[in-house]
Amino acid sequence: MSQDIALVALAAVGVVLALFGLAFFIRPRWFFSWLKGTLALFLIGAGAYVALLALDLRHYQSLDSMQTIATIGVSKTGPQAWRVRLERTEQPPLEVVIRGDQWQVDARIIRLAGPLNWLGVKPAYRLERLSGRYVSLEQERSGQRTVHPLGEESWFDTWVLDQSFGLPFVEAVYGNATFMPLRDGAIFDVRLSSTGLVALPGNEQAREAMEEWFPQAG
Incomplete structure (x- = not known):
């Protein structure tokens, strides 16, 4: 179905x-x-x-299994300033400015449970926001923060209501990808399963950025 x-x-x-x-x-x-x-x-x-x-x-978009739901393209515009192009399934591309050293995408995930699950409605997701972060704790506290909302407002917000009151037959989950490094020319694939988000490198620049960043971060 x-x-x-x-x-x-x-x-x-x-x-x-x-x-x-x-x-x-x-x-x-x-x-x-x-x-x-x-x-x-x-x-x-x-x-x-x-x-x-x-x-x-x-x-929300339906979720079958682990699948690519968005592509992130990065280009540098200045010191710790980046133009990020977000391409999503069945939606027009979005270009925003991110400040910092890393980026992150957050998403809402809704699963139906109990009798409603018998109708065959698949888990659904909605990208919530795209944000930047500074590596320096001082900059993170005092620097210019960039958070761009990605979801549409709804007067009956199932996700918020379940988080606040615990709706029957609904499981609302918050998912976010690990903060990823910003690198000029890098492309990342954002994938989602019914349990959360993961970001993977989509080209050589992204792979090099991850190889340089994560050993350094550890």
């Missing part, structure tokens, strides 16, 4: 549950017991919740 069909099925379940609950109010004779009224309210709430969940997941 494709992700689009699975999301439509998820939304349909929510609508059916909500309509079934509303039927109790349309037929007053069904209100002879407190149990039926309670059931009606439960169905309306459950249906609305599932439908809103499906609506919010439209802002």
Whole structure:
């Protein structure tokens, strides 16, 4: 089942549950017991919740397995200043300025659990932000920080609500790639699994930067 069909099925379940609950109010004779009224309210709430969940997941991309979700290209524009080009699947490229010595991408990951998992909705992700970092602790504290948001705002934010209150049948996970070195001409591949992000070198400049940086960092 494709992700689009699975999301439509998820939304349909929510609508059916909500309509079934509303039927109790349309037929007053069904209100002879407190149990039926309670059931009606439960169905309306459950249906609305599932439908809103499906609506919010439209802002996320489906995740099959470990896959490349973005490419990072770096070009130097000045001392500790870099132009970073972010290319994402099914979205226009984004160019931003990053200050510092390293870059990092953060992402949100949502997995459905329990009965909702039976609908076949795959884990979904959304890139959250792209940021820079200085190696020097003094610069990190006092230097110009650069953080660029990448996600779209949603009035019903499943990820935030689950982090704050623990929504039923939802698992919200925060993933980030290890800070990677900024190097003129370097290209990195950002890959994602259902557990987190990893950045890998995409060309020789990126490989050389990583070989120089990580032994030095250790």
